[in-house]
Amino acid sequence: MKMPKWMKLTIAGTLMGACFTAGVYADDIIERVDAYLRPDFNIVVNGQTVKLENPPLIYNNASYLPVKEIGTYLGAVVNWKESNKTIYVNSRINQGQPESGNDTNYTDIVLVSPSAQYVEYLGGVYPVLLNYTDQLYYRLKDIDRMGIDTQGLRKAKDRYTGDLYVNETELKTRWKETPQPTYLADEPVVITGETDASKRKAIQKYVDDFRYYQIGKDYFADAPIIVDALLEENTYSYLLSQNGHFYRTTLRLTKSTEFTNSTTYIVGSSSKEDIQVTSAQ
Numbered sequence: 001m002k003m004p005k006w007m008k009l010t011i012a013g014t015l016m017g018a019c020f021t022a023g024v025y026a027d028d029i030i031e032r033v034d035a036y037l038r039p040d041f042n043i044v045v046n047g048q049t050v051k052l053e054n055p056p057l058i059y060n061n062a063s064y065l066p067v068k069e070i071g072t073y074l075g076a077v078v079n080w081k082e083s084n085k086t087i088y089v090n091s092r093i094n095q096g097q098p099e100s101g102n103d104t105n106y107t108d109i110v111l112v113s114p115s116a117q118y119v120e121y122l123g124g125v126y127p128v129l130l131n132y133t134d135q136l137y138y139r140l141k142d143i144d145r146m147g148i149d150t151q152g153l154r155k156a157k158d159r160y161t162g163d164l165y166v167n168e169t170e171l172k173t174r175w176k177e178t179p180q181p182t183y184l185a186d187e188p189v190v191i192t193g194e195t196d197a198s199k200r201k202a203i204q205k206y207v208d209d210f211r212y213y214q215i216g217k218d219y220f221a222d223a224p225i226i227v228d229a230l231l232e233e234n235t236y237s238y239l240l241s242q243n244g245h246f247y248r249t250t251l252r253l254t255k256s257t258e259f260t261n262s263t264t265y266i267v268g269s270s271s272k273e274d275i276q277v278t279s280a281q
Helices: 011-017 067-073 140-146 197-209
Strands: 008-010 034-037 043-045 048-050 057-059 062-064 076-081 086-091 107-109 114-121 124-132 136-139 156-158 164-167 180-182 212-215 218-229 235-242 245-256 264-269
Touching: 067 076, 067 086, 114 218, 124 140, 124 218, 136 140, 140 164, 197 218, 197 245, 197 264, 218 245
Parallel strands: 107 156
Antiparallel strands: 008 034, 034 057, 043 048, 057 062, 076 086, 114 124, 114 180, 124 136, 136 164, 156 164, 212 218, 218 235, 235 245, 245 264
């Protein structure tokens, strides 16, 4: 008996299987339907004929194409997230961006001219750490705080701190407006993750008191970059530069009410770590 030219199959199994290993679905979530494979269909993308590994499907006079293959030809990153059963389709910004957003081989960068500042974005004011190398980079955790979607964008990793960054060229495709630099009076040091005014004041005073100091006959000048609140309460990471090197130290706040009626904080610190030296070991 001659086989029919069109072979029947279930559209859900083929469509998802052509793109991802999507797991097993419950019977009450999707509906089984009959569809047709059309390997005789020609596909032209941007004027160029392409040959798909998985041929189109026809169901109810509508064509269904494999998302991952078509996305690649259209210059998009296509990812499948099993936990929420979601397909993410994101524009690729440059040739160096991987076709799969799950690539963990980050671009390697180092701190060159880091600068922390406050920026205004969509009505809010946010602290950000910028790094000027061959391009302008924004620190990823600051961008996340601003609510900018970076899914599928290429990330860079700073060798000294381990922080992830995204370059401005790619971010411009996602932000709703250009962040504008602003300045908060009486706060020359940028602090992230801490809203308590008395704690911020104590940190600011500590940083200011130790900008210039002398140990024996040696003079030191610390240039503060940024202070980030850590998960442990009253604990902060302080990034600074000194004599051409980048250092990081941990600040800890202790509550004190000994000499005043209001709550004040005493700041202690760990020894400074030369992260340029330790990162090279």
